[in-house]
Amino acid sequence: MATASPAPSPNAGWFPIASIMFGVGWGANQFASLLGLYTDRLHLGDGAAQAMFGVYALGLVPGLVLGGPASDRYGRRRIALPFACLSALVTVVLMAGVTAPWLLYAGRLLAGVVTGAVLAAGTAWVKELTPVSGTRMTALAVSAGFGAGPLVSALVAQWAPHPLVTAYLPHLLIMLLTVPPAFRVPETRVPRAHGGGAVAHEAGRGRSGLSGVRNPAFRRTIAPVAVWTFAAPVSAFALLPAFVPVHHLPIAYAGGITGLTLASGMAAQPVARRLEARHPRLVARAGLGSIACGLLLAALTIATGLPVLNAVAAVVLGAGYGFVLTYGLGEVARIAAPDELAGLTAVAYALVYVGMFAPLVLTVLAKAVPLGAVLTAMAALAASCLVYVSRQTRASDREHREHREPAAGRTVPDVRECSARR
Secondary structure (H helix, E strand, C coil): EEECCCCCCCCHHHHHHHHHHHHHHHHHHHHHHHHHHHHHHHHHHHHHHHHHHHHHHHHHHHHHHHEEEHHHHHHHHHHHHHHHHHHHHHHHHHHHHHCCHHHHHHHHHHHHHHHHHHHHHHHHHHHHHHHHHHHHHHHHHHHHHHHHHHHHHHHHHHHCHHHHHHHHHHHHHHHHHHHHHCCCCCEEEEHHHHHHHHHHHHHHHHHCCCHHHHHHHHHHHHHHHHHHHHHCHHHHHHHHHHHHHHHHCCHHHHHHHHHHHHHHHHHHHHHHHHHHHHCCCHHHHHHHHHHHHHHHHHHHHHHHHCCCHHHHHHHHHHHHHHHHHHHHCCCCHHHHCHHHHHHHHHHHHHHHHHHHHHHHHHHHHCCCHHHHHHHHHHHHHHHHHHHHHHHHHHHHHHHHHHHHHHCCCCCCHHHHHHHHHH
8 A cells, every 4th residue: 555655845846747747748739730731641531530639548548547546556656757758659659650650549549548647646746745736736737738749749840841750859858858857756655564454454445446436526516527628629629620721831720729729728727726716616617618608619610611710719618628627636636535646536537538539529420410510519518517517516515504504412524524525
């Protein structure tokens, strides 16, 4: 079992870990703005590039599911650092994909595994190094990597020779600079042996699964929001540029839309923190509302064929992404037990990345149903989710008030229990 080591000094060493998460996020998303170029250069069929984009999520799930609990048990360093090193090797596989397209599927799958392990372990690591602002730091680092990666790779691919190779070189440089300092960061969870009774107790807990997943707050107000985190913004940068293209500098345009989407997500996160100070559910409502409006703008973009509307939709959808990502990570940190923080974070990230399949699903549906109609239906679904979460919030708030006003002879419940019910 992994137990907490002596608490490090406040803010000790969080920046190197946030930096490798930035680098891994860069590597995970640098492929996004190259979808059109791959389709043209490698003569891929309809939906093949979107399938390469989405297969990343297939690797991400085992990376999260195995990496999160493993880091809870064996420590953060043993998971985050080796997989961060592997991120560079995955990029080399993608570079080789220009000569063997099947390597692109393999590279994207491996990128998912690597990203899942680093995000699960790294998020918990930073949270333990700097408890007050750790969630915000990781959300900003990941968002910055997701946005900068496709933007820079697109700019390199637009003007550099051999674009499907040179576009990946910046990521190799970033990992070379960020990984070595991370090896000097102190561990926050150290494996320790316990007596047989304790081991048996932990084994029983392990068989029962993560308690946080069974928490009503996770099922009712985290999971329904988390699934929208990427489902909406990837529609802006992995789908709309293909359906509403530009003829001048198309690669740079695709990268610019991706960067704009995720930069808007970063800009929304400080606003999300202010809303969170009033009530965490305000962040969820703002996020789902932005996503519903952004999907309607996406449908309007398809209907009019105006690329400028793609940029507007990207800003609104990106803001929604920033809100719901901040909300999800913050709520998970509140309800997770100390020995399952990374594991529950991994489950939340798995829900988040289900949305990476959205471009592939929408591309397939667009062959039978007008894409504008599909996007409008998604907007209605996001609005319905907003209503559902709002109702769940009112119910949980009433329950919270009842427990804060115990009847005579009843003890006041534990503060953590009340927080979990929220």
